[in-house]
Amino acid sequence: MPIKLRGVMQSPVTPLKDDFSPDLATFERLLDFHVRTSGTAISWPHHKGESLNLTIAERKLFAEAAVKAVAGRVGVSIHVSALSVEDSLDLARHAQKIGADAIIAITPYFWNPTKEAIYDHFRRLGTSIDLPLIAYNSPSYLSGIEFDGELIERLIERLPNFIGMKEASFNSEKFIEISRSALAMKPDFALVTGVEYLLPSIPLGGVGSYSSAGAICPNLCNAAFEACIAADWDKARELQYKLSRLWLLFRDQYPSSLKGGMVMMGRPVGPTRPPLPTATRERQDYLRTQLEELGVMDTEPHGWQ
Amino acid sequence: MGTFQPGFVHTPVTPFTREARVDFGIYGKLIEFHLKHGAESLALPMHAGESVSLTDEERRKLLEFAIGQVKGRVPVIAHVSDSGTAIAVARARHAEQAGAAAIVATPPYYWTPPPAMLLEHFAMIGSAVRIPFFVYNAPDEMGGVKMTTDLALKLIGRLDNFAGIVDASLDWQFMIEVISEARKVRPDFQLVSGTEYLVSARAVGAKGMFAPLAGIAPALLKGLYDHCSKEQYKDARKAQEDIAAVRQVLKKGGVASLKAALHAMGRDCGAPRYPLLALGEAERGRIADAIEAIAAMGAEPRGW
DSSP, rough: OOOOOOOEEEEOEEEEOOOOOOOOOHHHHHHHHHHHHSSSEEEEGGGGGGGGGGGGHHHHHHHHHHHHHHTTTTTEEEEEOOOOOHHHHHHHHHHHHHSEEEEESSSSSSSSOHHHHHHHHHHHHHOOOSEEEEEOTTTTEEEETOOHHHHHHHHHHHHHTTTEEEEEEOOOHHHHHHHHHHHOOTTOOOOETTOOOHHHHHHOOEEEEEEEEETTTTHHHHHHHHHHHTTOOOHHHHHHHHHHHHHHHHEEEETTTHHHHHHTTTTOOOOOOSSSSSOOOOHHHHHHHHHHTTTTTHHSSSOOO | OOOOOOOOEEEEOOOOOOTSOOHHHHHHHHHHHHHTTTOSEEEEEGGEEEEEGGGGHHHHHHHHHHHHHHHSOOEEEOOOSSSSHHHHHHHHHHHHHHTOOOEEEEEEEEEOHHHHHHHHHHHHHTTOOOEEEEEEETTTTTTTTTOHHHHHHHHHHOHHHHHHHEEEBBBHHHHHHHHHHHHOTTOOOOEESSSSSSHHHHHHOOHHHHHHEGGGHHHHHHHHHHHHHTOOHHHHHHHHHHHHHHHHHHHHHHHHHHHHHHTTTTOOOOOTTSSSOOOOOOHHHHHHHHHHSGGGGGGGGOOO
């Protein structure tokens, strides 16, 4: 199906058993939860899904499970970035083979590539498959390696399947430099912000966000998007401030605290793989007090149903 | 405290004569230009006004001159930053006596201050005056030294006149965090956009904008400011993209580019002062052409 990039899209965490092995049964429950709570698309495994701590074989296994469990109810994109570009290309071909609807990829890890090398990377990735390609910009995590307007323009020109970007700089200038280039060339290019930074991005032409807190508070996420679309800015500010507080709770050693919070929401998904820590009982209790203070416990679904 | 809202703030450059003296004749004309083209406040001399290249005496004279020229038509915000706390404190006191409506200060230059040092520096400056005190947060200009929400909350506890943050970090995470947390303890705490990237800042709750490009594109910026004030972001977005294009043309050369662009718009304010170097003829031509190529600039005033 053609993937629709609009609204709050969910990128599930990766459920693990106590021995850190894949928990596919819980993964399917989680995907179902996201689809039923109005996630407009599924994208897995973002860094929130511990992508880099999974083996390539595990990533393929989960990706197949995702496509199967979502079963065409919404679009599914597979994040194919890996330390090795060979693995990324392999994951991209695999995504196509199993029937995913798009792939998403960040700039290469570790090597501080030049702009030309970033262009070349995405050109190779984009031409290796027929699926739509979503690029992922996250300069603060990748020591300044990033997209700019010129790079976007060249890639849009070269790759007809380049349909959008996860823009996670959270920076006005960087977002505008990308949006004004991309949207002038391709008005339906989808600019999707990271976390739930909807309010600062939608007025600039953004179409929604990938979600950080969607497994905790899907109602709040969806309400924030609706308020932005309805131009109810006072309401949008109130909800965005709340989402910001949640992000500050979860941001450190992401997604450890997120998984801890999910325990408190009745949706346990197991530990977090090292080197990331697993949220301790004390941390979970602290998260519970914060979720209570924010009214999340009373307004959001508890458990898997 | 805190009823003072700066609104649409123009931040004039400082014109120099060929001998690199402050050109008060031109400065008077420049101030009139800003007032005529929508300034609701003036802030001076900001970094765009080469504050750090002026002597202490020149800064005082400049401020007194500006306040005399403005004659109460709009508030004048004095920029008092320095490396040494005592120097900034004395400058803040002078600004208040001279009739400034508010003061604004960056972290101390050069010292790469840890949070405790920043807190004391700001607390001493702010407590030296009764007029509103704004902190200017521009990590890119200050070697990465930046305000934090924790620091803002501590300053609120220390200073009744800490009115808000003029933010040039452009950082959505920080802007949202600081305004939502600070307003819990000081409901009239202000976030003011420190650059022309107003749309996102306004959407998350900023009021007001410091506009270093107001001498170049006052009409475009007035449109941006008015649309944002009414939260009409569909209209604001076009103006925002146009002014972003202007900013990118001038970004690399900093104040030298800004002055070259002013020249191109028929408002010659001379060259920048050393250590900044004036742009060569070719580069000035390139800037003039690049500005000309931005369609929205066609509606901007030429000359004084």
